[in-house]
Amino acid sequence: MEKHENIKSCIILCGGKSTRMGQDKGSMIIEDKPMIKHILSSLNHHINEAVIVLNNHTRTAKYMEFIDSRDYTYKITFAEDEIKNRGPLPGIMTGLKKIQSEYALILPCDSPYVSSDYINTIFNEIDENFQAIVPYHDNKNMIKTSEPLHAVYARNTIPDIEELISQDVLHVKGLIEKIYVKFVLIDNEKIEKKEFRNLNRPQDI
Numbered sequence: 001m002e003k004h005e006n007i008k009s010c011i012i013l014c015g016g017k018s019t020r021m022g023q024d025k026g027s028m029i030i031e032d033k034p035m036i037k038h039i040l041s042s043l044n045h046h047i048n049e050a051v052i053v054l055n056n057h058t059r060t061a062k063y064m065e066f067i068d069s070r071d072y073t074y075k076i077t078f079a080e081d082e083i084k085n086r087g088p089l090p091g092i093m094t095g096l097k098k099i100q101s102e103y104a105l106i107l108p109c110d111s112p113y114v115s116s117d118y119i120n121t122i123f124n125e126i127d128e129n130f131q132a133i134v135p136y137h138d139n140k141n142m143i144k145t146s147e148p149l150h151a152v153y154a155r156n157t158i159p160d161i162e163e164l165i166s167q168d169v170l171h172v173k174g175l176i177e178k179i180y181v182k183f184v185l186i187d188n189e190k191i192e193k194k195e196f197r198n199l200n201r202p203q204d205i
Helices: 035-041 057-066 088-095 116-124 153-168 172-176
Strands: 007-015 049-054 075-080 103-108 132-136 152-154 183-186
Touching: 007 035, 007 088, 007 153, 035 049, 035 116, 049 057, 049 132, 057 075, 075 088, 088 103, 088 153, 088 172, 103 116, 152 153, 153 172
Parallel strands: 007 049, 007 103, 049 075, 132 183
Antiparallel strands: 103 152, 132 152
């Protein structure tokens, strides 16, 4: 696949089982529209392509019905998890294989409050000397307090992800420990804590 340095890509993970919520989260109606549409709207005018990663044909068909690409300023591609029901790491890998750029911002479908400001900020932190740009909360333990599902990853991390999956290491922080990471502090100035609020349970809504 031909790569383009000036393309900005985003991968939205929608392949989770949503067991705590009790229903598919990305398609849940939050403030009059499906949760994922809040994220898609924030991405308008800030990226060139989005890959929405889902876990089966049924869910993919459902999302394709209510997401109209004409509402957005970027190309939308739907992809199905290569390895299903193993957490977000295989979803990141699946998405990275589909992008046309060297880096992609990863976002979960259950974070409807991600803003355009955050999207701009995290893309501006991309540095070719690093394989990931990861926000974190506390200087005392950057990895433990990191937000690995609101981070940017390089396409060249695919072999590292494949190796971790083969070893049954499925947590994303395992990837962060393995690659070259630029950590960016969530300081409530340049990056605000509210960007990372996600909706996991009915009481979170």
